[in-house]
Amino acid sequence: MSFNFKSVFLLALAANAYALPISTAGDTALETRSLEARTQYKDVDCNGKVFKADILRSSISKAREVQGLKDQKKPGYSYPKPYGNDDGNMFPGASGLYEYPLNSPVYSGKGIPGSYRVIMTSNYGYKGALLHKGGNTFQKCINVEDKKKQEEEDARKKKEESDKQSKEAKEANERKKHGKGGKQ
Missing domain, CATH: 1.20.5 (Single alpha-helices involved in coiled-coils or other helix-helix interfaces)
Incomplete structure (x- = not known):
């Protein structure tokens, strides 16, 4: 019996390609959630005020919860809101960012937001923290x-x-x- 290795190889390759499913939007969402879970939150210093990593994580979690309330048209919620990224100067190459007040204890979504912000992607991925100095002036917090x-x-x-x-x-x-x- 004679085997043509080229034919066997091509057949195996075709069978493998057929068996692999195409990525769907659901797969991408799962992958994004997986990446978010691995995000390395680190304590940040915002001009002398230190926020612990768990407060950053909790603030982003609360932002997701509050966005759900905003989506339901519940009154009184103005955050999270788009962050302009100072023409890309604060987070180079990033777009579609959102800001949410960064307080300890975690901002509830209502009331005075304070001067500190956690910055996240539209998928609630952590990008950094800022001190909002007023108007469109921000100072980046450092790890x-x-x-x-x-x-x-x-x-x-x-x-x-x-x-x-x-x-x-x-x-x-x-x-x-x-x-x-x-x-x-």
């Missing part, structure tokens, strides 16, 4: 971990610069002692 790393890096650079200046001063003093004057 506490990133802030600590930046502070450590700044301290390291400052120490290096200080050490360099000390070394240069010491060398200048040595040159003076030996009558060589300024730098050579």
